[in-house]
Amino acid sequence: MGSTIFSKIIRKEIPADLVHEDDQCIAFRDINPQAPTHILIIPRKEIRNVAEMEDEDAPLLGHLLRVARDVAKDQGLADGGYRLVVNNGAAAGQTVWHLHVHLLGGRALSWPPG
Ligand code: DGP
Numbered sequence: 001m002g003s004t005i006f007s008k009i010i011r012k013e014i015p016a017d018l019v020h021e022d023d024q025c026i027a028f029r030d031i032n033p034q035a036p037t038h039i040l041i042i043p044r045k046e047i048r049n050v051a052e053m054e055d056e057d058a059p060l061l062g063h064l065l066r067v068a069r070d071v072a073k074d075q076g077l078a079d080g081g082y083r084l085v086v087n088n089g090a091a092a093g094q095t096v097w098h099l100h101v102h103l104l105g106g107r108a109l110s111w112p113p114g
Helices: 005-010 055-074
Strands: 018-021 025-029 037-043 082-085 101-105
Touching (some): 005 025, 005 037, 018 055, 025 055
Antiparallel strands (some): 025 037, 037 101
């Protein structure tokens, strides 16, 4: 049994606005959006973050990027551009300890990030 809020979303114990679902991952809208489109892509497998992924997880993380590409296209972001963010660790702003890719788009995004 997973211990984070995202495990509860995966198990459908709490609701989320799902935009994609397959055997390896789900994608849903962030509850606190930082851009007009802000979607989280998360593996079903419980991996705390990139630092704690196993080498064998590399294809799974590649799958998350492939899904991010397809969701971005579905959301109409492919032409204008979008940003993918993976916060790793507290200093980077990670607050949920289940690996997730943020997909942000629909506005101009400045660089460098805060
Ligand atoms: P991070 O700071 O990188 O760990 O991002 C965690 C994100 O998760 C943050 O943007 C808010 C989002 N979030 C936290 N709890 C929930 C929830 O219950 N539902 C949804 N949809 N998003 C959540």
